[in-house]
Amino acid sequence: MKTIVAITLKGIFRDKVFQGIMVTALMFLFIPIFASLSMRQVTELTITLSLSLISFILLLLSVFLGGTSLWKDIERRYTFSVLGLPLSRRSYLLGRFGGTALFVIIAASVLGIAAFCVVAYSSSIYPSDRPIVWGSMILCILFDALKYILLIAFAFLLSTVSTSFFLPVFGTIAMFVTGGVTQQVYEYIHSPASKTLSPFLKQTATALYYIIPNFGAFDLKLYAIYGLPLPANGLLMTSAYFVVYVGLLLSVSSSIFTRREMR
């Protein structure tokens, strides 16, 4: 499995899509200029833009790498040769996933360092009233990475049942969009404003709230930007949620993949 992780990483680094996406990272260079245009709260704005850019790049990476990893192996018939080795389907899938997840962490770290440089530079020119809480920024990026790893686990699940790249890629995007608003929908449904909705609709929405991953919980941007104290309990809950959810997704994926026929 370790070798599959290594092979996966190698594959990503040599991939054109990855190289293209990383060019997007050059946008970091423009952030201080953009931010300085606002003339107010330049540091806060720099942090916001940096974190959003990281999030955006990680989203692209996870949709394209997560959504196409397994599918491409099957489509290009690599699975025939690799699964003919004494390697269980399960370790293959976990190795592929592990490699992709590890890559997201590496990418997040590299982008994080770039963000730190940019923020440090901005704040040295336009000193902020608030101290910058570097720890919160790190946690924010870390949880962002976890969010995308969860998304990748979803993409893998979709890949195991799909024969085209359509479902994994667009399904993952759809999941990301819905997963980002479930919290709001949930809150709306449980607020007095939703009285007019039918109870059935409410129940369905509530059920979906528990099924669809809640990506909102992983968003720590506000804490990082305004240096607010972090909710330790909430983070712990989110971490546990991450572990359980990813664990479930992977075990379902690997049992489907184990049964799948390589035609």
Place this chain on the structure above:
Amino acid sequence: MNAIETVSLSKQFTGKKRARVEALKQLDLQVAPGEVFGFLGPNGAGKSTTIKLIMGLLRPTSGSASIMGMDVAQAASRRVVGFLPENPAFYDYLSAEEYIRFVGSQFNMDASLLNRRTEEVLKRLDLWEARKRQMRGYSKGMVQRVGLAQTLVHDPEVYILDEPMSGLDPIGRALVKEIILDLKKRGKCVFFSTHITDDVEKVCDRVGVIVQGQLRALDSVENIMRSGIEGYLVQTRQHVGNQAALQEFKAIRSNEQFVEYLVPVAQFQEFMALVGESSVEITLLETKRRDLEAFFLDIVENGKSA
């Protein structure tokens, strides 16, 4: 213990609109360790389906298969196997060398042995020059060579090769035959599919012929070749001895120098006795046999009409 064994192995594909294809019907097959087995069949006969079932890539509709006594549902059954898929494809962003190393590491080979064997197989398959290039730039035959190299690197006991000669130039084909004969000498089991009878004739101990998912013939190459003897071509010198004594045998060719007869096996004794009595001089004696190709074509024809 058999190197490869299938018991009533069957596979049905369900396609679109519930169309069913019976790709393999009740295959019972035993291949012994040390045996080279040729799996012969026309296009769409079910060769690749059988091989994919044995490699655990497909699940049987019914029946079972095992390698060295281990059920193929377990990944561990593949520990002793070198497998070449049909028209193989390998991670094209890796170089041949990287891929061979990757395969070796899956078989837990230790580093120094892996180094040595990687070099050996890459050189043997004439990939040494290209070993550092990414495989996306390889030609079809080169990829096929990588496929063969990765079956050899860990020196397994059992080789399962789906059309090993496909895509290779004549030098490559000769090399594959040589490799298979070499494996045979070293007591390895080789099971390979093909539709080229000549390959089978040269290297196999035993051959199975599959047509439309059914095994139609299973015999040693030696038996087939022997049973294929149709008769003898006898060439005699013209105007020597009493040719008239042989007139009940029809001459197939006659000129100023020679008369040639085609004698069925059953009448050969009688013919030779007459030759002795009439002092006819024999200048050439040749066995006339149907080759494996004819044997194969017959079975395929019968198989289709059955």
